[in-house]
Each structure stands twice: as C-alpha cells, then as structure tokens.
Amino acid sequence: MDGVKKKLIQLVHSRNASWKAIYSALKASSALTDSETAKYSSSTPRAQQHIRDHQSVPIDKLLNDYASKNIHMITFFDDNYPIELKTIYQPPWILFARGDISLLRNTKSLAVVGSRNASSYGLEAIEYLFPSLIGQNIQIVSGLAKGIDAHAHKTAIKLGGKTIGVIAGGFNNLYPKENIKLAEYMMEKHLVLSEYPPATMPAKWQFPMRNRIISGLSRGTLVIEAKKKSGSLITADFALNEGRDVFAVPGSILTPDSDGVHYLIQQGAKLVKSSDDILEELGM
Incomplete structure (x- = not known):
C-alpha cells in the first residue's frame, strides 16, 4: 500500500476528520494534483489541527478486521473509484463497500x-x-x-x-x-x-x-x-x-x-x- 492511501485511510478514521480537514492534510502532503487543489480549495488554515491524531490509527489492524468482514475500501485515488462520483463537489475520500464492487x-x-x-x-x-x-x-x-x-x-x-x-x-x-x-x-x-x-x-x-x-x-x-x-x-x-x-x-x-x-x-x-x-x- 502506498503512503498516500495509507495516510488517507488514517485521516478518514481520525476524530473530527471533516472533508475539508482531510483535504488540507492531503494538500500539505502534495497528494492532490494541481487541478484537484484548484477544484476543492475551500479549507481553513486550522483544519489540520483537528486531525493530528491520525498517525495513531492502527491501520494494519483495521485492514485485517475489514478483510475478515469482506469490507472493501475504495479511495479517491484508486482506479476503480467511480468516475461519475469523482466529478462531484466534495466527493467521498473513501467508499466503504460491502458486496459486489463490480x-x-x-x-x-x-x-x-x-x-x-x-x-x-x-x-x-x-x-x-x-x-x-x-x-x-x-x-x-x-x-x-x-x-x-x-x-x-x-x-x-x-x-x-x-x-x-x-x-x-x-x-x-x-x-x-x-x-x-x-x-x-x-x-x-x-x-x-x-x-x-x-x-x-x-x-x-x-x-x-x-x-x-x-x-x-x-x-x-x-x-x-x-x-x-x-x-x-x-x-x-x-x-x-x-x-x-x-x-x-x-x-x-x-x-x-x-x-x-x-x-x-x-x-x-x-x-x-x-x-x-x-x-x-x-x-x-
């Protein structure tokens, strides 16, 4: 798993992780392209303060737990993220999915x-x-x-x-x-x-x-x-x-x-x- 996806999963599981707060954290880590930054730039300077605990999220334990329950995580950066959804205002950072993801x-x-x-x-x-x-x-x-x-x-x-x-x-x-x-x-x-x-x-x-x-x-x-x-x-x-x-x-x-x-x-x-x-x- 690449660093961007791991960071995103941690951010989504953090307390008070609003869409804009996650956006700020990803922008700071250069995970977003210039066009995505331009489209979604509406975050506040203090947004990252709400998600400083993201590194404490036990990602390996989460992934094992979700796999045992057939829960898929499809991130904004994955190839199988629905293109129609990607174009909306504030698209979900992660889709948690159970069932036939095809x-x-x-x-x-x-x-x-x-x-x-x-x-x-x-x-x-x-x-x-x-x-x-x-x-x-x-x-x-x-x-x-x-x-x-x-x-x-x-x-x-x-x-x-x-x-x-x-x-x-x-x-x-x-x-x-x-x-x-x-x-x-x-x-x-x-x-x-x-x-x-x-x-x-x-x-x-x-x-x-x-x-x-x-x-x-x-x-x-x-x-x-x-x-x-x-x-x-x-x-x-x-x-x-x-x-x-x-x-x-x-x-x-x-x-x-x-x-x-x-x-x-x-x-x-x-x-x-x-x-x-x-x-x-x-x-x-």
Whole structure:
C-alpha cells in the first residue's frame, strides 16, 4: 500500500476528520494534483489541527478486521473509484463497500428516491416503471430508507436487476432497523456503500450528505412522492448542480407528499408518465 492511501485511510478514521480537514492534510502532503487543489480549495488554515491524531490509527489492524468482514475500501485515488462520483463537489475520500464492487463499473445507474411514508400509488409507480428500466440493464441506486427507497431496492431485486444502497453511518449501525435484513441481503448479492467507517453511528447531518453520493453515482435521479422540504429534493438539487437529469412522477394535488415532485416539474424536471420518458432522456 502506498503512503498516500495509507495516510488517507488514517485521516478518514481520525476524530473530527471533516472533508475539508482531510483535504488540507492531503494538500500539505502534495497528494492532490494541481487541478484537484484548484477544484476543492475551500479549507481553513486550522483544519489540520483537528486531525493530528491520525498517525495513531492502527491501520494494519483495521485492514485485517475489514478483510475478515469482506469490507472493501475504495479511495479517491484508486482506479476503480467511480468516475461519475469523482466529478462531484466534495466527493467521498473513501467508499466503504460491502458486496459486489463490480457494480461500480456500471455507468447505467438511476437514482430513485422518495417519501418514507410511501402511498400505494408511489409503490405502484415503481412496479409500473421498473420492468422496462431493469430490462435495459439500468441499475437502481437509493438510500435504503423505508418507503420508496426500500421498495425501489426490493423491486429491482425481484425483477432480476442490480441495486446499490448508500447509507448514513457505518455498516455496524444499520438504520432503519426494519431494513437491516434487506441491507444484509444486498451486502451479499448486490452492493451497499458508506463514506463512513463501519463503527460510525448515523447522525442527522449524514443523511443529506449521503444524498450527494446517491445522485453522484447516477446518470439521473427519479423522484417519486416527496414533500417540498425533504431529503429527496436535496438529492434532486445535488443532481441538478452536477448537470445530471432529474425526473419526477406527478401525484395528486390533494396531498403534501406530491408538493415536492410538482415543484420539481415546475422548475424543469422531466415529468414521467412511462419508463420511455426516462429511457429517451438517457439515450436508451
């Protein structure tokens, strides 16, 4: 293992190691190229003070422990780091991965997000749209949350497709509890990702942050049922900021769970009536 990768692993496992703090440490050690330095230069002079303990991280013990649990670490500098993700603002320094990491090579991924309190209409919309999408080998990326996320994963699996789940917190603290079995199955047959070390407890601020990974891995983001202030709209915003397509399934004007998707449509998201609306936009 080269020195840069070892340093990065230590930094990510350090206390208070924010994205900007890690950036500062890598910049100081000349690990970043000039173009990467120019793109991500937004750190504070005091950032390195928060991660002085990184050299005390027992890296060999960590690597052995992760290997025994089939946990892969894919760093920003590795050849198999997804190119689509590398181009977003503040890409994860390390992807912790459990499952089939070959799925990261599939460039035909669609993010699917929506309400945790999904209605029967939202669930049926997934079942109506997915057969044609999966038939075109489109891979489904979502957040393993309850509601739309979980149903998207399950429907992709049921139809023989592939799916990636992106979680907040680490693998040792899966949330929500009702989706633990689904997550464990995906860790065996599909793929689950996190940018946080396995022992990390999920925190509120991590959920909107993980949404940038969901959209960043995908060519487009499909929103099915979402309130105007919701994580789903945060995901759509990330997608728009990165120049990715945003799709929205219209809902009833009588329910707040459709306010978000209707807002997206008003802002220019493509209204989806059938899977062809998605496939055409993605050039398929």
